[in-house]
Amino acid sequence: LEGQEGKNYLLPGPASAFVLPEGKIYLNPSYFAPYAFRLFAQVDPDHDWLSLVESSYQVLNNSSQIATTGLPSDWIALDLNTGQIKPLPSDSKIQSLYSFDAYRVWWRVAWDAVWFDSREARSYLQTASQHLQQLWHSSSRLPARIDLKGQATVSYDATSQYAMLYAAWRLIEPDKAQQLLDQKLLPRYNQGIWDDQSAYYTQNLVWLALLPPTEIEPQLLQPQ
Secondary structure, three states, X not given: OEOHHHOEOOOOOOHHHHEOOOOEEEEOHHHOOHHHHHHHHHHOOOOOOHHHHHHHHHHHHHHHHHOOOOOOOOOEEEEOOOOOEEOOOOOOOOOOOEOOOOHHHHHHHHHHHHHHOOXXXXXXXXXXXXXXXXXXXXXXXXXXXXXXXXOEOOOOOOHHHHHHHHHHHHHHOHHHHHHHHHXXXXXXXXXXXXXXXXXXXXXXXXHHHHOOHHHOOHHHHOOO
């Protein structure tokens, strides 16, 4: 979607569902894939894919400001007229909080840091994960859902969160990443399955997180 001053934003679905009449759009930050946009720009010069890289980091950084923790949210509202980012209404079916959607931000940004040596990516990972670093240091456990005020809304944790965070901390906090692997990921693995056989979402996220980005041949990331 094209906003003011020619800025492009990645909608999470059809405009009819996510563009509101009053000039607001609902965005899911975990859909932002700057590493992919850079690749698309190499093979499709007719479209301004790099503008999505710029808007992705702008929204990621600005949306962290709506939470006292600085964590990304599952969903946010962007006012195209003012550029302001706000939480979704409390009665919305989709919510502004750190939860299962937002976990994917860590992995997507981490791949941009590795593949394209993005300073924006490393800076974001270090800044936005500070609250989780502190929680891990104090209790070696992370709640699965955290609201905008920094309060855990559930008592359980999530293997999928540890996996996505592992991909990020492997770059910026390798000691903590190893702790996640040893204490949370490997112990939950059993005969090819994490958690249980019905945990499809978890399986996908853990496998993606454990695949080192460096396994991709470097020449595949360059213009052909």
